[in-house]
Amino acid sequence: MVLARTLRLVAIALPVVLTACAPKSWVVLLPDEDGRTGRIIVSGEEGQTEVAEAGVAASLDTPKPETFKVTPYRIEQTFGGALAAQPKPPAVFTLYFESGGARLTAESEALLPAVLAESAARDGADISIVGHTDTTGDPADNKALGMLRATLVRDALVAAGLRLDRISTESHGEGNLLVKTPDDTQEPYNRRVEVVVR
Amino acid sequence: MLPEAWKSPTRYNSHHPQQALILAMSSYSAFSRLMLACALALLTRVALAEDGPIGYVKTHAGAAFVVSAGKSMEAVPGLALRQGDVLRTGDDGRLGLILLDNTVMSLGPNAEMVIDEYLFEPGNEQLGLGVRLLRGTMQFISGVIAKLRPEAVKVKTATGTIGVRGTRFLVDAGN
Numbered sequence: 001m002v003l004a005r006t007l008r009l010v011a012i013a014l015p016v017v018l019t020a021c022a023p024k025s026w027v028v029l030l031p032d033e034d035g036r037t038g039r040i041i042v043s044g045e046e047g048q049t050e051v052a053e054a055g056v057a058a059s060l061d062t063p064k065p066e067t068f069k070v071t072p073y074r075i076e077q078t079f080g081g082a083l084a085a086q087p088k089p090p091a092v093f094t095l096y097f098e099s100g101g102a103r104l105t106a107e108s109e110a111l112l113p114a115v116l117a118e119s120a121a122r123d124g125a126d127i128s129i130v131g132h133t134d135t136t137g138d139p140a141d142n143k144a145l146g147m148l149r150a151t152l153v154r155d156a157l158v159a160a161g162l163r164l165d166r167i168s169t170e171s172h173g174e175g176n177l178l179v180k181t182p183d184d185t186q187e188p189y190n191r192r193v194e195v196v197v198r
Numbered sequence: 199m200l201p202e203a204w205k206s207p208t209r210y211n212s213h214h215p216q217q218a219l220i221l222a223m224s225s226y227s228a229f230s231r232l233m234l235a236c237a238l239a240l241l242t243r244v245a246l247a248e249d250g251p252i253g254y255v256k257t258h259a260g261a262a263f264v265v266s267a268g269k270s271m272e273a274v275p276g277l278a279l280r281q282g283d284v285l286r287t288g289d290d291g292r293l294g295l296i297l298l299d300n301t302v303m304s305l306g307p308n309a310e311m312v313i314d315e316y317l318f319e320p321g322n323e324q325l326g327l328g329v330r331l332l333r334g335t336m337q338f339i340s341g342v343i344a345k346l347r348p349e350a351v352k353v354k355t356a357t358g359t360i361g362v363r364g365t366r367f368l369v370d371a372g373n
Contacts, residue, residue, distance in 0.1 A: 024370075025356070025357060025369075026370050030366045032366050033339075042358060042360055045357070060369070065358065079306060082309075082368065085259065085305060086302065087296055090300045122275075124274070124276025168250075175321070
């Protein structure tokens with residue numbers, strides 16, 4: 001009896017609670033692809049709140065954002081279209097070079113077909129190519145060498161049929177080390193070109 | 199199978215790039231050509247920073263458009279996006295895009311979004327991303343800009359602002 005009455009009360013109260021918690025404009029945090037969850041800071045006209053838990057939402061149309069939990073069902077109902085339109089996440093390839101010049105290691109040369117296949121598998125693919133060097137020699141020379149490495153990879157991809165206008169090429173020289181080393185240090189893992197296929 | 203450019207050991211055999219410069223400087227005309235090339239490269243770079251694509255459309259369904267400099271285009275995969283572009287979807291529309299720093303965004307039906315600001319030059323510490331969702335729904339997955347400078351990334355609606363600290367979220371801006 002008591003239980004039935006409680007349930008009835010909940011049934012009456014629930015729509016009221018849901019209405020109170022149903023802003024027209026809101027944001028909900030999701031876990032990242034790798035399973036971790038980041039943070040968002042939501043600001044209204046009169047205050048702000050932080051959300052750091054997946055499945056927790058905050059209103060965007062109240063002076064001070066109010067947090068509330070949302071079910072996966074409601075997320076799917078509201079955001080099914082936006083979720084369905086999510087592009088495939090970018091794919092990253094790292095190609096390594098022999099010391100000094102712009103000659104790929106044999107293993108990295110063998111990765112080229114995988115880069116081409118990844119690009120072919122995407123509609124409207126674009127590619128970023130960034131060249132890097134180790135700390136051997138002068139930083140300005142290394143900037144040029146990084147560009148030479150990036151250009152070599154670009155030319156190979158274009159020769160294999162990729163569109164030049166959707167490829168961007170740049171060099172970070174020795175300014176973006178994968179393995180931190182002192183100056184003038186040979187480091188195979190720093191002699192690389194990073195190719196991002198989007 | 200492999201293209202010649204890939205197979206050839208290298209077009210540049212030296213450990214010391216300055217040798218190339220010295221070679222180029224050995225004749226005046228070669229040197230001036232080099233300077234001209236450098237100047238041109240610099241000009242192109244500046245032009246690219248201002249007018250170049252900031253990303254590309256990747257997915258679409260139904261009615262989906264990009265309005266760029268007053269011109270409306272169908273949002274087909276591979277369409278280049280620029281700062282200031284307005285993205286719109288109709289009743290049955292949706293649209294997905296990836297920006298150059300790997301920020302991924304997608305819009306549900308009846309949505310309108312403006313890319314107000316996009317700066318991605320990590321070498322010059324020029325970083326910024328500002329978008330406004332005027333109506334409809336979107337998904338946002340942060341990229342390199344949010345990693346390097348989280349406070350430089352803002353997603354706004356008519357009434358609220360979302361500051362991004364490296365993450366994935368959904369926004370409903372209502373209608």
